[in-house]
Structures are given as C-alpha cells and as structure tokens.
Amino acid sequence: SDSCDGIYSPHSPGHQQSESVLDSASSFIAFPESACVIVSPVCVIAVPPVLSVFQQSFNATADYQESVTFTCITSGSPEPAVTWHRKGQQLEPSEQYILDKKGDGRSTLTIRNIRQADGGAYACKATNKAGSQERELFLKVFVQPHITQLKNVTAVEGSAAMISCVAEGEPLPDISWRRASDGQTFMDGVKNRDGRFEVRGRHGKSVLTISGVRLTDLGRFDCEAQSRIGGHQKSMFLDIEYVPKFLTNQSIFYSWEGNPVNISCDVMSNPPATMLWRRERFTISEVTPNMHIHRAEGRSVLEVTPMSDRDFGRYNCTARNNIGVRYQEFILAQADVPSNPYSVRLSAVSQRLATVTFLKPDSHGGVPISYYLVQYKEVGSQDWRDVKSHSVQTTVVLTGLEPNTTYEVRVAAVNGKGQGEFSHTESFQTLAIREPSPPAVHGQKGIGKAYRLGLVKQDDGGMPIVEYIVKYKTDKEEQWMTKLVPGANDFALLQPLQWNTKYEVEITARNVKGLSEPTFYQFFMPQKPDVTESLFSGLGYGAVVGLGLGALLLLLVLVDVSCFFLRHCGLLMCITRSLCSKKTATSSKGKEMEEGKAAYLLTNCSDWTKCPPPGVPNRKKLPLKEENGKESLKPDTIEIKVHGDNSLHIKPDDSKA
Template identity: 40%
Template sequence: MLQVDIQKELVFYFFSLQVDIVPSQGEISVGESKFFLCQVAGDAKDKDISWFSPNGEKLTPNQQRISVVWNDDSSSTLTIYNANIDDAGIYKCVVTGEDGSESEATVNVKIFQKLMFKNAPTPQEFREGEDAVIVCDVVSSLPPTIIWKHKGRDVILKKDVRFIVLSNNYLQIRGIKKTDEGTYRCEGRILARGEINFKDIQVIVNVPPTVQARQSIVNATANLGQSVTLICDAEGFPEPTMSWTKDGEQIENEEDDKYVFSDDSSELTIRKVDKNDEAEYVCIAENKAGEQDASIHLKVFAKPKITYVENQTAMELEEQVTLTCEASGDPIPSITWRTSTRNISSEEKTLDGHMVVRSHARVSSLTLKSIQYTDAGEYICTASNTIGQDSQSMYLEVQYAPKLQGPVAVYTWEGNQVNITCEVFAYPSATISWFRDGQLLPSSNYSNIKIYNTPSASYLEVTPDSENDFGNYNCTAVNRIGQESLEFILVQADTPSSPSIDQVEPYSSTAQVQFDEPEATGGVPILKYKAEWRAVGEEVWHFKWYDAKEANMEGIVTIVGLKPETTYAVRLAALNGKGLGEISTASEFKTQPVREPSAPKLEGQMGEDGNSIKVNLIKQDDGGSPIRHYLVKYRALSSEWKPEIRLPSGSDHVMLKSLDWNAEYEVYVVAENQQGKSKAAHFVFRTSAQPTAIPANGSPTSGLSTGAIVGILIVIFVLLLVVVDITCYFLNKCGLLMCIAVNLCGKAGPGAKGKDMEEGKAAFSLCPGPGGLASEPSQFPHLETPKGPVEAKSESQETETKPAPAEVKTVPNDATQTKENESKA
C-alpha cells in the first residue's frame, strides 16, 4: 500500500505544471516600458494563465497601460507601459490546471526615478563683472552628487576662488569675465546605481559697449558737392546698436537724404557738406548690458583741387619747356612736384639749371632746360593744405632720334648659330635695318641670316658657313627725327688658352691642383677642364673631366686613385664650345707616404620634421690605405656626448633623429684606416623650434584604441612564439613542446640538440654578415646608417681566398665576438 502511494506522488510530481517568468526580476525607470513572459512547462490541457498585480488584483487583458496578452496555451505576456512609481511591487503569474491544481511564479518589479534635470535652462546670460549663478536643478530617486565641468575639467580643480558650488548645487562665478564664457557641464552621479547624467549649459557673458570715434576731429570740404563720413567703432556683447545726435538733437533719416547711415549705423555720412554742417556729433552705443557715447567735432573747410594742368611736347636739346599747375583750396594750398621715381622740392635747381620750380599763390611751374630724352614721362602736381590734398598728372613727350645699344663684339664659330642684338630707344618708333658691306639683309647672298624684331630690339641670327660670314654688320634705325647706326663685329671664336697651375697639394692617394683660369677664353664661355696625370716613367696619361662652374668656384680640381710615395706629372686644358684648348705645362709632385686619412667634409641637410638632420660625409684623401670605418659622435652643446657611432667605410651619410627642439648641436666625424685616425671634422647646426601641436579632428570613437592595438600586438607575438616553438620541435627537437614531451611522455627526440647542450654550446646561432662578421644589433635606435659591411677589409684580408665564416660565441653581456677579433686582441 505504501508503495502505491509513493507511485502516485511521483506521478503527480512529474505531471505537475512548472511556471517561469522571463526575466526573473525587473528594474524600470519612470517613464520606460518593459514586458515579462510567463511560460508554462507541462502536458496538462486547458490551462488557465492569470496575472496579478502587487495589490492582489487580477489583471485583465488589453488594458491601456498595464497589458496582459495570452500568447498560446503555454505562455502569456505582461507589458507595463510608461511605468510610474506606483507600479512597483511583486507581480504573480498563476497557472490553473484542468484538475484545479495551481502553480505560480513571481517577479519583483522595481521602479526608480532616473537622474533628470528639472530646471537647467540654456543659454544663461550674465553681465560682465557681476556675480553669476548658473542654475541646475537635478531630480532622482536617490540624492545625486553634482560636479561642474568647464572645458573638460572640474571647475573646483582650477583652484580659482571665483568659482564656488553653492549648497543648492548651483555654480557661482564671482566677477564673471568674458573669458569665462562657454559651455559648462552640470553632471549628476548616483554611486549606488552607477548612474550618471549631464546637461551642457551655454553661458553667455554680455559685455557693456565701448565706443570710440575713429577721428575726434574731422575736416570736411565745403560747397563742392562732396560728402563726409563720421565713423565710430563700437565693441560689446551682444553687438551694440548705434544712434547719433547733432548738438544734442537726435538725427533721423530725412527725405532729402542729407544723412545716410550704414547698415549697423556705425557710420554717418553727411552729403553735400556746407558750413552749416559744422557741429559736435555724438555717437551712442547701447546693448542690454549698458551704453556709452563718443564725440566727433566736424570742421568744414575747402579741400584743395587741381584746376589746371597741360601736357607738353618738346624736342630733344630744345632750349626749355615749362609745365604749369594751378589749384584752389582754403587754406591756400602749397604745390609740390614729383615724378614716378623722385620728389622735386619747391626750390630745386640743379647745378646746371636743368630744373627750376617757381610758385606764387595758387600757381606753380616746373621749367626744364636743355631737354634730354630721359626727361620724358609723367609729372605729378600735388596741392596740399591742412584739410587734404589733390593730385593730377601731366605728361612731357620728348621726341628724339634713335639711340642704339648692344654688345659690339659677338663670338661664334662655323656652324654655331648666334644672335647679334641691337637695342633701340626712339620716339617716335624707328624702322630698323641690317646691312652687310652696304647690302640690305636678308638677301639671296646671305641665306644663312634671319632677322627677328621686337618693339625694343632687333635680332640678327647668323649661322656662319665659312670665314666670309665673319666681320662687320651694320644696324641702322630711322624715325622722322633722325637716324643712328651701330657697327657690330662677328668674331670667330678660338679655343681657350691653357690654364696655369699655381700649386699642387699632394696627399697619399689624391692631390689638389690649384690653377688660374685661362687668360683667353676664345670669346665663348669655358665649359669643362681636363686634367691629365701619369706617374713619372709611364707613357699613358690618365685623365678626368671637371665641370667649369664647380672648378672655377675654388680654382681647384682633385685627382684621385694615386699611389703613395710616387712622383706624378699633371697638366690641365680648358674646353669651350669651339673645342679643347692648349694644354698647360706639366707640374710634378710626389704623393705622401701611407698615413692616416684626411677628415671627411661634412654637409648638413635638416629634415622636414625640424628635429632631425642628414649629415653627408664627403670622402677626402684616404691616406693611401682604404678607410675602414667612420667614427661619429654628437651632442647638444653643454650636454653629454651621445654614444659613439661606427659607420662602414662605404657610408656617405649619417641620419640623426629625435633631437631636442631649438637646440644647437655639434657633430664630430673621424675617418680611420690601418694607419690610424684622421683629424676630427666638425659641424654645428641648430634644430627648429618645436611646432604647435594640432589636435586631431577625428571622433573619439574612430579607429582602434591604444588598448586594442596593444592586445593585437600581444596576440601576434604569442602566435609567432607558438609557430617558432612548433618549428623547433619538428626540426631541431627542442623548445617548449619538446620539454613537455620529455617530462610528461618520456619521449626524447633524436638529434644533436641534447649533445650540444651537454657540451655547453649556444642554443642559438647568429648568421654571419658580409665579410664573415656577425651582424651586431644597433646600439643607436635614433640613427640611420647606409647599408654596407660593418668593417672594411684590410689589404691583407682582400688577398685571402674565401675565408671561413667566423665562429660566434655568446658572452654574458650578449655582445658578439669573432675569432678574428680575439686574435687581434
């Protein structure tokens, strides 16, 4: 019997209804909506699913704000719309089976008031200088903590005593300034919920207007139908409005448009000024913060006016011509003269009496004597008084016979095209003709001649075919005043004479030859120099061409590839367009013995970033022995030296980066060969001033954050380690996987790895670099050096055939050493 009861209980348990509410709990802020799903598990049919409110009242379907919807036989949805505080409590979902059995589930719904801003208007306006109180009322279920921020910083951290947070959480700014204007953030926080909300309030500081007259006294011209403008410059915020008074009476726009105001009324224009307009004018600037005024006194006078000028025409060498200028004005104006290039004083008179100025009352005259063609041009008459000035131009036209200019002697050679230039100055314009032996050019006898004319010159293009084309050419210009001729000579160019060698400065493997340019260039520029040299006793001359412009700058050419302690002969020749000139007398010199090299020549080129520099190393004499390397050290003045840098012999520059801003640096470079070190080459430079940082315009959410980038780099590094470890396991039977296999599985991989470890050899190897030397890691991360061998081979090493790679050992300081280096030590 007991067994039967137990079986019934088990059957009841397995067939009873199971009720769940999703989500199992709910938290809603006031005004938000949320739904809850009641789900029933079990096979019972004709189930009834009901929802009950926290006060035990059964909720009916399809209510407006708290809605219950029967989804199907096994679920029902409770939806709370626009929740308020009264909706909080425990809601119950009850499921009644066909047999009357009930199952239920509950959900605790909590309603809270989110942090909101009740009274925080924006913008809020204040008058500059007053104590401003920025209003911000915050409401929430729990008392919030209020923080005020300006420009991203807590205002309290500014340590400005003018900023005070009042007991009601309003922000007070004592004696507010225009610079305090901007966006202030009222930020509320509730620690218990981790809730935060903020309101940005625009604070506007109104500034009382200030007004200043552009001119306190204004002079105006009367009875000339002119206008005068009175200007006041006003500042303030908001922008002040302007009004004007005359002798205390308000000025209004009149029908006759006597007074005209600008759009902002800062300018008052008085039209057709007369004597009655003379008065005191006041401009008044006004805005919501206050008002201010400024006075302008208008004085009405007569401005000067040029009433008579007249252009003049004269012939060159004419006895004299007079220019006259008359003017009116009150006070009586003074009259001055000037040209486009010079001023002429009122009492000017040159020693030869060429210019004479005379003035009387309102008339002034300028007399020019013995007229020259250079007197032609613009003459400006200016009348001035205390009110203003007026200027008028007049023109003196000087007619003269043509005048010709140009290089008389022109050099060329057969087959080389050349222009003979005949510059012409004439008024009126002249007609230009070319003649050869009295025959007008061009002609059928001179087919190799062309003529090109411009307003100021004529060009005779000649391509000599033979010696007959050299000689005299005549340029003749004619106008109605007269004519002028100029003879040009076309001279056959010759090859240059020989340069003269002044001195030879020999070194071990190079020599500098100082020379003087040829006395005769042959009439055309020298293009190149040819240097020839040979050892005494040899027959073959070695040679090299040098650009004439570069060689002439210092008067030096350098010959290279010489042998130490050897006597040489050197000679020079110059080349122009005609050909190679005479060769100079040979000068003998003896190179120096093998020695230390000469210091390299240094040239600097600043980087675009302003704090880096490329120092070019220009190799000089190597002392007869190949340069092994360059040693570079540098520092900012009054600072410690940076670690010495060793550059390969093939390097032609060193890059210095990440230097201090606006600092003076010095660089020392030494070249070293087997004989020793050269003297130090010295170079000084200054870095640029640090540029102003420009903030990025991108949004704060654009791109990857620093943490994301670091994470990606860590993942890549771990993956590389795993790949390397797997490779070591399968190829060399070593690594972390190998260690796990041996210790956990008892498997020892075949191979020489264990043997190497027993013998104490390094568990890694370094690949030898060029020349069998191991490549060293760079000790100078801020320096870029050209690619090349770490150390140049000596002559004895170059004669060896295929040396074996150097063995690399590991030492405690992680430096790499070679057997070769050990033997040298």
Template identity: 25%
Template sequence: MIQGPGQASGIENQEVSLTCEASGLPAPKYDFYKDGNDNPVTDSDHVTVDRDKGVIDFKPLKREHQGDYKCVAYNDVGQADSTGHLHVLIKPHILRYLNVTTQEGAGATLECHTEGEPIAKISFQKVGNSEEYQEGENIIYSQEGGRITVRSDGSVSRLTISNTNPDDSSNYTCKAVNDAGEAALNGTITVQYKPFFDQQQEDVYSWPGKMRNISCVVRAEPEPVIRWYRYEDEHEIRDNGTYHVYQMYKSSNLQILVREIDQDWIFGEYTCLATNQLGQGQQKMGLVRAHAPDAPKEVTVKLSSPTTLELAIEPPENNGGVEIYGYRIQFDSTITDFKIGMVKKPLSTCELCVGTPSNVFHFCVVTFLTFCQPIILENLRASTTYVFTVHAQNEVGIGNPIQFSHTTEDIRVPYPIVIISDPNGLYPYDFQVKWERPRTGGLLIIQYEIKFRRAQQISTGGQNSIVKPEEDWTRRLVEDDPIAPMLYYKLEGLMPDSTYEVEVRAKNNVGSGSGAVRSGRMATGWVMFIVIIVFLIFLVIVDVSCCFMNKCGVTMCVWTRVCLRKGTAAKEKVMEAGESERIMGSHDMEEAKAAEEQEVIAQSEEALQDTPPTPPPVLDEDEEQGPPPPQHAEEEEDKEALKEEILEEEANEMSPLTETKEKDLDLVADEPVTCDPEVIT
C-alpha cells in the first residue's frame, strides 16, 4: 500500500474524494469499507467508487458520509489495506432567535440557538453600532458598567441587558462562525416606557390673518395618544374653524388660524399631552403675538460718490418674532423698498459690513446668518445734504424708523476703474479687458482711454514678481455709449505667449480719472495648433461615421460632386457645339433653298413667256358669254407643285446630317466621366 485514505474533511453539500494507491502485479483493484461493515461501498445517488483507480467520490458530501473508511487493494496474489477517516464540516445554522419585549428598568435576554460542526463561535452586535459583543465558552463579556453581558453554553449563547432604557430598543444581530462558514440573524429588544419629550419646542409667532403650526414630537412605547389643551383648560381642542389637529406616528401638529375676532384670547400657552399604558408626559409651548420690528441698530455709509451711496444696515435687536425681509428708505419725496435675504458669511465680513472697527474682525473665525447685503442709493444730487429715514420690514409690517444725514460729494473726475479680467488670456492674438461698473464721479462717462504695452514678468522669489516694460504704450480712445455703457474692450493684434500691461481710464466732462494697471498673459500659438488638430480628428470621425452609415464618406462625396460637375460641363460643351453647327447648317440650307426657289421661279416665268398665248374658244351665238378664265392659273399651280418638290428634296438631304449629329451627342453623353485628381485641391 503506497497511500491510504488518511484523515480528510469536507464541507457539507460540497464535493470531496478519498484516494488510496497500491502497487502489485497484476495491477490491483480496490474496495472501500465504511465503519467496519463487511460489505464494500457501492455506487449510489451521492457516492461513486472507481475500483480500478482506488477513488471514492462524494457528490455532494452529506452528514451520513462521515466515518472511518478502510481501503483494500487486492489482486490474484494477495491484498493490502489502509484505514482513514472522513470528517464532515457543517455550516452554522441559527435554529431559534426570538424577539424580547420588556419594560424600562427591567432586564432583557436574547437567546441564540445554533448548530454546526464544529460548534460555532457566536457574537452579538447592535444594528448601527460598530462594536461587537464577543462570546466564548464560559466567558463573561461585560461593558457599560456590566449592564451588558454575553454567556455561552455549547451551541446556545445569551445576550443579557440589565436596567434597560429606551435607547436599548433596537435590532441585535446574532452571528455564528465556524470553519465551514457563517450565519446571521436579527432579533429585536423592545423596551416599553411612558411618553416623554426630548426636543424642546420654541414659541411660535403669529398675527391676525396668519395660520401657524405648533408641533410636538413624543417618544413612547407603545404608541401614545396625543391631545392638545389651551392654558389650563380641561377641554380637549377639537377641529373647528380656528384649530385643526394632524395626528402622525408619535407626533402631532396643531394648526391655528388667528382671526381678528380671536386675537384677544387665542395667544398664550398650549399643552401637548401624550398618554399610553405606562403613563403620560406633557410639553408646553406658546403662541405669541408677532409685531413689526424695532428700529435698525445702526446705519453706516460704506461708499460715497456725488450721485451714489452704499449703505450697511445693522438689524434691530428685536425683529418682532418674524424674520426681517427688507428695509424701507425715505428721503425727500422718494420712498424705496429694498428686499434682502439672509446670507451666511464669516463673522469678520459681516462685522465689517455693519461698520464694526477693523481691529475686531481679525479675531473672528465663526460663521453665522446675518443681513449683510449692501443697499445702494442712486441718482442722488451732488453736493447735497440728505436726511434719510430707514425702517425695517417683516411680514407683520414696517417697524420704527432711524434717521441719519449725509452730504454727497462734489462733482469730480471718474474714480479709478477696477479691472476684473482673468490675467491668463484664452487666445494668442487678442485679449478682452473687463472692468466693474464704473463710479462716474457724478457725470456721464464720455470716453475711455485704454493703453497697453508688452512687458516681461520677472519673478523675485516665491509668488512675487515685477513687470518690466519692453515697448511704449499703445493708446486707444473709445467713445462711451450712455444708453449701453461699456464694460469691456477687446485688444487685437497682440503677440502670442507674451505678457502685456493694460491701463484703463474713464473720462467725463470734468476730466480723466486715474488709471488702473493690470498685467495679463496671452495664450501661446500652440492653442491654434491644438484647435486645428481637434478639428481634423473631428472631421475623420464624421467621415468614418458617414462611410459606415451611408456607404460614402465626406471626402468621397466631395470628390464625386467635383467629378460630376466636370463631366456635366464637358457634355454641355459638346452639346452646345453640335447645336451651333446644326443651327448654322440649317441657316445656310435655308438660304440655298430660297435661292433655288427664286431660280426655279425665274425659269418658269421665262418658259411661260416663250409659249404663245392660247386663243379663246369660239362660242355659238346661242351660248351665253361667261366670264373670261383667269390668266396664269395653270402657271400658279405649276409653281406650287415645283416648290413642294424642292422642299421635299431638301428635307431628304438634311435628315442624314441631323441623325449623325444626334448620334454624336448620344455618344458623348454615354461616355464614362473621368476625374483628373490634379484638379481637386
């Protein structure tokens, strides 16, 4: 016996083989005997025995196949045997894992019953929690101060939670693992407790004509019944013209419509009462009358020009219970409403917006919601003192005012232009200079002066650099349009891959403002090269697509059209030549025909003149004397007959020529058209 079955193992429902090998002459045959049975193993539904090779296959392996197997090798001379063992591994299976319901403060135990070979290792995990509660034989695992323990007894493991609370209500996963695989199943612990509220509800503001919702969210198990009460009133609120109750799972909304006739009593405290079998809980909240906001705390002028003011308004301390959505500003006889929204900005920005000293915002790092959008007043008069009245507005109405005065500046030259162009140009030969809407100095801008020059940008270390001019300024003067004021200008004829300095000045009737210099870099010539390459690739893709779809690519279609035009032109030339020849030939023939006719007529007249006249017939006296016969009647008939003969002869002579011309034209039209490649560019 060279090799026996040995110690083998396999997983249930998978394929496993036992093999033994022996030497002998003649070659031995093999039999397998299980657990000392006298009868050898034979083929069955899941077992196949190869007696020549000494192999027994289990397809698939079953639990009953586990045991000791003796392999006997024999021939005519003798036999040899060897015994091995087959161990069947069984994946874990959870037989029972029941849900548990308990009350707050009591205990709860989940039992997980499993089977498998070998015995599975079991762990528990709360769904949504990454930490596992491990187990081991006769090992106690505890956490949270010993409140949660895991005990194992063979194939049964228990998760026990003592002093349960509402947060223990959850699904818990029992996971069993052994060498053959794993299994998992969820069980639920439900902790019952009386209602309570863990979210504090804020007061709700309302006013006559407005509808508002008061909500409460309750935690309770089992599901509670929720009722609403006003003040200490013992009567439950029911649906009517003022109230409407919307019940949802463990929450409730009380919708309140404030009518003019109800405003004297409807505001105040409301109670949400929740009740279940274990007790009750309540939460109080208020319905408060909203009012118009107080006056703004402060108004500051951020920017001032002869005709424009930019204001920053700090909201009032009391907004009346409703968010402020805008401000009303009055001066002279002008009333303007500004609608603004809440914007989230760094505290430093908003502090600066409302005029807080600059040494404050350097230390502010938090963010919050505040009104920080600037308010711009335009079309003011220069050198004029205004008294402004500012009101805050909310949905309830317009609040109390705050007043301040300010004197606008004198008429002056335009303020410096603020250039906002991207310093990196998109194109190699032109650059678009953009600037912000200019501050005009109180008068219309009539002209822009735009200067530019090529320069060299020299790095001085880090992100710092200096610009060294390489040529003189090139100057452009552009008239502005008062109806559509300029906000950009396109510089053309620039050098690719170069740096330029640009300066823009605005001019009004007072004079020109100071310039703002900005440097920018043109794109390189490679941009155009890349564009051309992309276009060619696109053309090839379209050509291939057309070839597959229409059996004719774009290039072939162009070639065919050129060839057809050339062939058509050749045919037209031949046809025109033939037509001209035909026309000329027919014209000559008509002239010859006319000449012949004249000659025939002349000959006929000469013959008639040489013939003596026929005497008139002699009549009897009794016969009537009729009118004399017309002279030359026979001559006219002879002439007509002669003309018809001449025309017929000419027609017979012309027909062969006409047929020849038509055949020539047909031959030209039927000739194949050839296209000279040299004419296609």
C-alpha cells in the first residue's frame, strides 16, 4: 500500500515479532508521528519498549561497605536505551554508581559502599523511538544504632537530675540505662525499687529522671541503644554538688601551757569549700600570735600553743561553698596528769620472778598515756626500783628478785603532761630456795649407736641447776650406767648403745639445795642398718654415680702421685719433665754461649792474627771436644781443683781443654 494508518504493536493480533513481512509488493516503518516511509519490499515496525525486573525490593546495611545490584530486562524495536533515575535525577557512572549493559537485554545498576542516605526508590527507564517505559525498584537500608547525644550532668544533692540520650538507626533502637556502680538497669515503663528513677522514651530519645539525688548516685551511667542488627553504648558522668560536710568527730582537744596542739577541721564538699577559723567572733589570721594555720585540700589545721589560761576555750571552723555554709565548734581544754591505776595484783611469784598486773586509770588527763611506771623495793628499804611497761601494756614482769624476801610494789601512769599518782602499795613475798622441779625431756635418735635426749628448762627452785644426772640401762640389765651433764646444756647424748634394744632412762636435776624428783623415759634402739643403705638411702641415682666417679678419680690421682715419687713415672712426672726441660734448654743455651766464646774452629785461616774478627761469616763456632775428637765435654761435669799457690791440680786423664 502507498500509505499506513498508525503504529503497530508487537502485542497486536497477528504480530509476534518486531519485524513483519506484510506482502511482497511494499513495506513500511511505522512511527509515532503517523508518518510512513517506504523502505523496501519488507515492512519494519517500530515496537515500544517492554521492561521487566526480577526483584523489586532490596535490603542492605549501611557502613559495612556492602553493595547492591539492580537488574532491568528490556525489549523493543529499535533496541531501547536504559537510564537510571533517583529523586528525578538521572544517575551517571561514578565510584558509587556502576552502570552496565549486558548483551541479552539486561541492564544493571550497582550501588557501592551503601550508606543510610542511599535508601529509597530508584527508577529504571527504557526509551526508543516507539516510546518509553519505567519501573521502580526499592532499596531498604538498615543502620546500626548510634548514640548521637549524651552529656555529663551536674545536680545538687536533694534536687532532681535529668539525663537525656538520643540515638539513631534503622530501625530505631530501644534505649535503656545502667548505673555503673552497682550494675542496676533502668528501662522505659519499668520502675525501680525505691521509685526515684524514671525512664521515658520516644522516637530514638530517652530521658532518665532521678528524684531526690543522693551522694550514692554519683558516678557513671551508661546509655545503651539496641536494635535487631546491633547495639551502641556511651557513658556519661553524674556529678553531685553538696554543702560542706565535716568529717571530724573529735571536738575536744587537750594541751597545757607551752605545749602546741593541732586542731584539725576536715571537710568534704563539692565544689571545694573555703575554711576560716574564728574565736569569740574574731577571725584568726596567719599573723595571730602563738597560732598558725596549715591548709591542705579538704583540711585546715589550727596549731595553737597555749601561753595562758586565755588561750583555752572554744574555737570555730567555718566551711563555705556556693551551695551553702556549715560550722563546727572545737574546745581546747587544759590537760592533766592521769589518775592512779588500781586493782594491782601479783601472780606467778617464784624465787626470782613476779608478775604485776593492774587496771588502767579512769582518766588519762586528756592526753594519751605513754607508759606505766612500776616501782618495787624490799620492805624496810627506802630505795625504789623503777620498771617501765612496754608501751601501755598493763602487765609487767619483775626480775632479779631475792628468794624468800618480802617486797612492796606500786604503779603510776605517765602521759605527756607528766606522771600521775601512784596506786595503793601491794606486798608480796618471793618463794624460798628449794630443790628443782623434775626435768622435762624429749628424745630423738642420734647418728649411729647414739641417742639424743633434749632437756627442757624448768623451775630451778630459785638457784641455777648445777648438773643433770642421767642414768640409763637396757630393760634386761640391772646395773645402771651414769652420765653427768652440765646444767647449762640443753641435751644429753647417750652412746654407745646396743642395736635392737629397749632402754630405760632416769634423769635428775641438782642445784645447791638438792636433787629434784626423777623423770623416767624410755626409748628403743632400732636394728643395725645396712651400711650401703645407710650411706646412700638419702641420695638419688645420679648422686651415687657422681660419688663413684669422684672416688675413682681420687684413686687415680693417688696412684699417679705414688708413681711420681717411687718410680719416677706417671702423668705428674711427664708434666714435671715437660716444664723443667724448657727451663733447662733455655739456661743451657745461655751457658753454652758464655763458655764457647773461646772455642772456634778456624777455617781457611793459617795464622790467628790474619783471621777475620768475630762475627765474620767464615768464623764458625763449634763445641769443645776431647783431643781424640770422640766425646763432647760437658761443662757442668768438669771439676777443677786449685793448689795453695793458685796452680791447677790435674790428673793424667783430665782433658787439656
């Protein structure tokens, strides 16, 4: 036909492909403008784009360097051009957006390093001359919780504190609180035990309200944001301000004239407080006579040196900060000496010793007691002897007493001010000298056929023990063997004893007064031990081998020394000869040079006067020889005798040389 009426779609009845042959006479191409161009006998039809997607919705997590790829499948004639759009803007290739087109009609958009802002709708648009088609794809971006706002808070004790925490994420996280000091958790809608904590949250924001703030609430609080894909935690610090609080319980201090005393005012406060000292409405300054102020963080110390009664009395410490002011009063009182101790008792009285016990005085005079003074003397004597207690112990032991003697004792307490009054005088009498108490013994096996008896010191009856009388025998014998042990010894060694035998022992102590009651003791000597076992029972295998090698080495050394002295052989002889030969060779060489200066063999020289001087090469030094030239003379074996007229005494067979 010479004309066409419109556009043919591949979806029209009777047409299944983009290019169709209508008849053999003519062909045409249909355009949207209803124009018809005669091309050839074949008619080409322009087909609008057809666009499809496999997956329309995608999920991804932000900030994890994830990537998502959208895919569009297009068809149409001519082949459609595919573009990608977001928020009305066409996307261009970049580091974040990668656009690609496959040969089978597929077009892809890859979004790299996905962030929270990348979420939303994306459009795939296919366009050709016959028309265009667009499909939307959706990207859901999940974001881990992140706390964006949390600040430290300062509150005043007793008031209310509000702590705010803001977090973001996709989906929005749930927010909870935790107190670091005890790990207690606070959540929205859940009340705590004391009802002072309340949490309210909405749209990623949570507020923790604390009513009636206490000092125990001071410290760190953690805000925790949690969602199904993760969590985030941040901490803040709750600081609490409060009026000064005095930490000193002592309000009375004691001193005396000329003795300095420190009155300490200790304060805890936030913010730090300034402290002033006052006395009778007058402020004490650094230049106040006989008073000095020492300051440190949270402490002010007033040093007072009383010079008269006017310096004793009331002193006031004032602490102030911007929250409030507090006062504390101190009293400086005059100290006194302690009162007297009482209930003095004597115990454990013996011939030489006595123990004094007593009770502390009712008053220490305002100054701590330094020690107790115990005085004692013999009845009738005027000289008191002093014994000081160790620190403030109320028990003192008196030593060096005389037996069978009556003594008087009294006690006084001493503090910084001085010595207090003495207690009532108590009398006691030491015991008379008597025989010693029976000795106490304990035994242990000694080395070999010996047994060691330990002697425990006991009551000596007032006089030193002179000796111990030790008697011992076997259980089958009647006759006792006696051993005397000096009283200063603390053991007795019994030996020699019999193996595999039971022994009976009787021990008596003696002093100048007499003998003690005997103490009886029994012990059993074991069987005779095996020599090898006794020697090596305590040694390991390695130690035994080492001892054996050591013994063998010692034996070899003894044999070598014997050979050296008796037979002049052995390793020691070889070493001696080696050392001596070096020394002999050196000395012999020097001696030979001295004695051989006159012995030369003159070669090629018939007249001595015409011979070259010494040192010329044709002069050759030779050793001395006998006339027959057979045997060299040994200078160290020549014996020379001289007559009274200085002439040599020679024998017929002596060498002429």
